[in-house]
Amino acid sequence: MAVHSNFGVDYVITYRFADTDSVEARDGFTSLMQALARVGLATEVRNGDNCSLLVFVKVGSQKRFASEVYRSRVKDWLHGVRPAEPAREIQSTLEGQSLTEAERFRIIHHLITSPREEGGAGIIPKEGQWKNVESVFPLHDHNFNKEWIKKWSTMTFLKVEDLDQIRDRFGEKIAYYFAFTQSYFTFLIFPAAFGFAAWVILGYFSPVYAVVNGLWCVTFVEYWKRQEIDLGVRWGVKGVAAIQEKRRDFKHEKEVRDPVTGEIVQIFPATKRLGRQLLQVPFAILATLALGTLIATCFGIEIFLSEVYNGPGQSLLVFLPTGLLTTLVPTLTTLLTSIATRLNDYENWETSENYESALTQKIFVLNFITSYLPIFLTAFVYVPFGGLVVPYLDVFNLTARPFAENEKQLQTPQTGFVINPSRLRKQVFYFTVTAQVVNFALETIVPYVKRRSFSKYQEMKSDRAAKKGGASSGETIDDLPEEAEFLKRVRKEAELDVYDVTTDLREMVIQFGYLSLFSVVWPLTPVSFVINNWVELRSDAVKICVEMQRPTPLRADTIGPWLDSLGFLTWLGSITTAALVYLFSNDGLGPDGTPASIQGWALLLTVFFSEHVYLLVRWGVRLALSKMDSPGMEKERAERFMVRKRYLQDALGQDVMDVPPDHAEEKITRASLEEDARQSSLRTTSPQDHFWSRQRSWEESAKVGANLIEKMAPKESKKQQ
Numbered sequence: 001m002a003v004h005s006n007f008g009v010d011y012v013i014t015y016r017f018a019d020t021d022s023v024e025a026r027d028g029f030t031s032l033m034q035a036l037a038r039v040g041l042a043t044e045v046r047n048g049d050n051c052s053l054l055v056f057v058k059v060g061s062q063k064r065f066a067s068e069v070y071r072s073r074v075k076d077w078l079h080g081v082r083p084a085e086p087a088r089e090i091q092s093t094l095e096g097q098s099l100t101e102a103e104r105f106r107i108i109h110h111l112i113t114s115p116r117e118e119g120g121a122g123i124i125p126k127e128g129q130w131k132n133v134e135s136v137f138p139l140h141d142h143n144f145n146k147e148w149i150k151k152w153s154t155m156t157f158l159k160v161e162d163l164d165q166i167r168d169r170f171g172e173k174i175a176y177y178f179a180f181t182q183s184y185f186t187f188l189i190f191p192a193a194f195g196f197a198a199w200v201i202l203g204y205f206s207p208v209y210a211v212v213n214g215l216w217c218v219t220f221v222e223y224w225k226r227q228e229i230d231l232g233v234r235w236g237v238k239g240v241a242a243i244q245e246k247r248r249d250f251k252h253e254k255e256v257r258d259p260v261t262g263e264i265v266q267i268f269p270a271t272k273r274l275g276r277q278l279l280q281v282p283f284a285i286l287a288t289l290a291l292g293t294l295i296a297t298c299f300g301i302e303i304f305l306s307e308v309y310n311g312p313g314q315s316l317l318v319f320l321p322t323g324l325l326t327t328l329v330p331t332l333t334t335l336l337t338s339i340a341t342r343l344n345d346y347e348n349w350e351t352s353e354n355y356e357s358a359l360t361q362k363i364f365v366l367n368f369i370t371s372y373l374p375i376f377l378t379a380f381v382y383v384p385f386g387g388l389v390v391p392y393l394d395v396f397n398l399t400a401r402p403f404a405e406n407e408k409q410l411q412t413p414q415t416g417f418v419i420n421p422s423r424l425r426k427q428v429f430y431f432t433v434t435a436q437v438v439n440f441a442l443e444t445i446v447p448y449v450k451r452r453s454f455s456k457y458q459e460m461k462s463d464r465a466a467k468k469g470g471a472s473s474g475e476t477i478d479d480l481p482e483e484a485e486f487l488k489r490v491r492k493e494a495e496l497d498v499y500d501v502t503t504d505l506r507e508m509v510i511q512f513g514y515l516s517l518f519s520v521v522w523p524l525t526p527v528s529f530v531i532n533n534w535v536e537l538r539s540d541a542v543k544i545c546v547e548m549q550r551p552t553p554l555r556a557d558t559i560g561p562w563l564d565s566l567g568f569l570t571w572l573g574s575i576t577t578a579a580l581v582y583l584f585s586n587d588g589l590g591p592d593g594t595p596a597s598i599q600g601w602a603l604l605l606t607v608f609f610s611e612h613v614y615l616l617v618r619w620g621v622r623l624a625l626s627k628m629d630s631p632g633m634e635k636e637r638a639e640r641f642m643v644r645k646r647y648l649q650d651a652l653g654q655d656v657m658d659v660p661p662d663h664a665e666e667k668i669t670r671a672s673l674e675e676d677a678r679q680s681s682l683r684t685t686s687p688q689d690h691f692w693s694r695q696r697s698w699e700e701s702a703k704v705g706a707n708l709i710e711k712m713a714p715k716e717s718k719k720q721q
Contacts, residue, residue: 006139007486010108011057013123014134014494018051028132029053035121039111040064046479049491052134059108066090068107068119069099079242083639084646100168102553105138109552112136115248124248137549140493144169145545152538158182160234170544171553172237177501178537179231180224180559181508185533187220191515191526198523204425205584210520210577214610215617217516217570222621225563230632232557238636240555244351251348268348276347277358283343284365287336291369294332298325299377303386304393307420329370336366360502360561364509371510375431375518378424379580384598386419428521432514436532439507440539447497447547499548504540508533509562509569516573520580571614578610579603 015032017025032055036043042060045053059065070090076082086093113136114120125133148165152158163182167175191213198209232238252266302321305314340362349355381389479487511529519525544551582603695701 005486006141007056007483008058009056009139010059010105011112011136011138012490012494013055013057013112013136014048014052015055015132016048016050016052016134017132020132025132028129031129032123032133035123036112039119039121041108041111041121046483046487048494052494054487054490054494057108057112065107065111066094068111069094069103071119072103072107072110073097075243076236076240079239081237081240081243083636084643102168102171106171106553106555109136109138114245127248135494135498135549136552137493137498138552139490140545140550141169142489142545149538149541149545152541156534157186158537163231164234167235169553170551171555172235172240173554173556174499174501174544174551175235176228176231176556176559177505177508178540179227180505181533181537181540183224183227184220184508184512185530185537187216187223188526188530188533191216191519192530195519195523195526202523204522205520205581206523207581209523210581213515213519214574214577214614217512217573218614218618219621221563221566221570222618222625224566226625226630228558228563230630233632233636233639237555237557240557241353244353246350247352247355249345250350268350273347273349276343279343279346280362283339283362286339287366288369290332290336291329291366292373294328295325295370295373296377299374299382300393303382303390304397308390308393309397333366333370337363340366356502357561361564363506364561364565367506367510368513371431372513372517375424375427376576378427379518379521379576379583383419383424384583425522428514428518428525432519432522432525433528436511436528440532440535443539443543447543450497493549496547496549499544499551501551505559505562507536509565512566513569513573516569517576518580520577571611574610574614575607578606582606 013032015029017028020028033043036055036057037060040059040061040063041057044056046056048054067090070086070093073082073086073093077085111120112123114122116122123130123133123136125135152162155162158178163175163179166178194212195209198206202208229238232240246266250266250268252268253272254267255264256267257263258265298321301324302318305317305320309317341359344355344359344362347358349358511532515525515529583598695704
């Protein structure tokens with residue numbers, strides 16, 4: 001038996017009953033077993049420690065499972081995801097296209113979680129009667145994980161076959177993330193090389209670098225849109241977004257009969273949802289004011305302590321704003337995220353895809369403010385208006401008053417304040433280098449700390465349950481020797497966090513924003529990102545394999561609303577980059593804290609021209625890419641051709657594509673001519689009938705035509721022959 005054998009287990013369900021009465025827990029568990037058996041799943045139960053049970057699930061009825069696979073594939077065909085109709089025989093369908101591990105896990109998960117009216121068990125963790133069901137997850141294939149990490153650690157570039165392997169194991173949604181990050185990493189090589197050359201030769205705020213970087217951003221975003229389509233065709237999921245499952249929390253207002261299908265459908269008025277969506281406007285204003293005020297306040301305190309205050313303890317006090325931001329921004333962001341989630345719930349989206357898309361857009365607003373506002377304040381407030389603003393920063397002298405020796409150390413200069421010209425560059429360096437390293441460390445350390453904390457918390461709950469007469473956390477039920485190692489590993493996996501690919505996608509998109517918006521300040525930005533993303537690809541693989549439960553495979557044909565965010569950041573980058581180049585056109589020194597040297601009309605004209613150049617370039621790149629063929633488009637055309645050919649053959653015979661048809665068997669003889677004459681004498685014939693009866697087949701027509709050509713061809717042509 002293999003070292004890391006999973007004993008044929010497909011899924012594990014954790015059933016925890018520490019806070020539940022024993023009678024209620026037994027009844028709930030019995031209902032769980034019945035629900036799983038009802039959909040053809042076999043189960044085994046083992047002790048899970050800390051007042052929990054581990055329910056091991058595998059396919060019990062192969063016939064039921066095969067029917068579910070067939071139904072899924074037919075549904076894909078009906079919605080246009082699959083180009084060809086599956087074979088009428090279920091077994092032929094399964095033999096014609098092998099079942100990937102991701103498809104197997106996805107369909108079993110559908111059987112477990114989908115509503116009973118759709119043929120599933122309807123088990124949703126922590127909801128309703130399943131409140132004691134803590135999690136539903138597949139087990140890691142540790143042999144594959146080990147080989148995967150080992151292989152990737154020695155590779156610089158990933159091939160499409162490597163992405164296929166991820167798709168077959170973890171599903172298309174995660175595969176799209178790795179495909180995007182790999183494409184982004186590959187594309188970054190050019191701006192990294194050019195950025196290094198610009199840093200050496202052209203310096204900071206180079207118009208040449210700004211133009212090249214803008215062209216690169218547009219090209220990458222448009223290329224990725226094309227790449228999404230190619231991958232969708234390759235993985236057989238193009239158009240899968242059309243297959244949307246209704247949310248359990250969706251609340252309809254009325255039921256109407258569909259005029260096309262005749263089905264009863266549940267409706268929530270679009271106008272009413274639109275009215276609720278308008279609440280996003282005050283939410284965006286609230287988020288901007290709350291986060292903006294906090295960040296601007298800490299920004300002002302930091303300016304006062306680092307550039308105005310010159311008393312004792314300055315070297316330590318300058319870290320006060322950082323501490324405030326580190327503490328308060330996550331807290332406020334969590335609060336605003338909670339509000340965004342409630343607002344999203346109030347909008348009452350019908351499908352999970354629409355719900356997640358709307359929530360992602362709201363959270364992007366928060367990420368945009370927290371990630372980019374500090375640099376915007378430095379570039380467009382501190383640099384051009386620092387001399388006017390700093391005299392009013394004495395309101396922050398309370399932060400340093402306990403340490404000051406006299407009032408003079410707290411006084412802000414009324415005139416003659418000189419800004420720090422390197423402040424903007426240092427800030428961009430922090431967000432593009434230091435913050436990336438810190439984030440990587442947090443991604444590695446935080447999951448471990450959370451896992452340990454969760455384990456302690458479960459032990460405390462079990463101890464409380466023991467005082468009520470249950471089994472204590474210290475008591476263990478002996479495992480069978482051949483199962484001991486396996487069960488130990490499963491218990492550890494049950495305590496792991498659930499992987500959310502949206503978090504990693506958000507990280508990549510925010511990083512792209514720094515490149516698009518501010519890399520002209522420090523041209524080595526793409527160099528930092530190339531290094532970071534090579535490590536990020538491998539660390540994310542390790543995170544999935546070691547620090548998270550194995551993800552449930554989900555299908556997708558895009559990276560979702562993050563694609564719109566990329567387009568928005570590219571457009572905004574064309575504006576901010578042009579503005580920065582104009583403001584720092586005096587050898588990179590900037591306005592020196594006063595707006596006197598800034599010509600408003602020139603700044604607006606620069607931004608206006610840059611934006612329209614962006615629109616023109618985007619149109620040109622889209623047009624150029626549309627003229628270029630791709631493997632995905634070729635495959636799609638080939639599949640459509642084969643579908644048409646197969647349908648024609650099924651309808652008209654196997655030789656329908658043989659043009660012209662063979663009529664060699666219809667030989668013209670004396671008897672056949674006499675029979676034709678006899679038949680014509682028995683019925684009335686028209687001139688039209690006589691016209692079409694002179695040549696019996698295409699072969700005879702060809703012979704007649706050849707004879708006519710021979711007779712009518714010019715004499716000179718015959719001699720040349």
